[in-house]
Amino acid sequence: AQKITQTQPGMFVQEKEAVTLDCTYDTSDPSYGLFWYKQPSSGEMIFLIYQGSYDQQNATEGRYSLNFQKARKSANLVISASQLGDSAMYFCAMRSSNFGNEKLTFGTGTRLTIIP
């Protein structure tokens, strides 16, 4: 069974500093995908970044990068130069397959608050 663990329920970070949100996962599938989503207070889930298990390089999307350490089964999200608008809930998720039907399994989330 697949499992995603986010151990930081909440984080407070000064504006313009970099922040790392932790995510570890457990799966027996050789092929899998890892995602990070941002959920502001408005409720919409916003896709941030994707890392495939066979990708040779760590994924980057603008200020977001994913520190993928396959042997340690971790996929931490790094946000550089944080902004007030980064305050939100952040979810790590993993693609899993169930009898050929693929779905996402989410971690419990980390609430990030950026302090001016």
Add this chain to the structure above:
Amino acid sequence: DTEVTQTPKHLVMGMTNKKSLKCEQHMGHRAMYWYKQKAKKPPELMFVYSYEKLSINESVPSRFSPECPNSSLLNLHLHALQPEDSALYLCASSQPQGRLEQFFGPGTRLTVL
């Protein structure tokens, strides 16, 4: 167009009412999803439609009835709900295979009185 739309944005209903939630996407995606999200919790998958056929039902009570009339539309019919069903209901779409990057709608905040 990379948008998933959901209507209504807010819904208040009594336990004897029948109502429907609607979701629409025009990205050509062939997989659509319903999630339920309680406050301060991650989204919980309810249903998955792949090529307009129900492929996953996560043991959801029958008072929730999904429907996929075509590849762009997804409905969730609600009947005889309980107060504990109050939550944010999120719709998402993706290609049914591959990266499975899901695009989410803004959600419907449902309150059951």
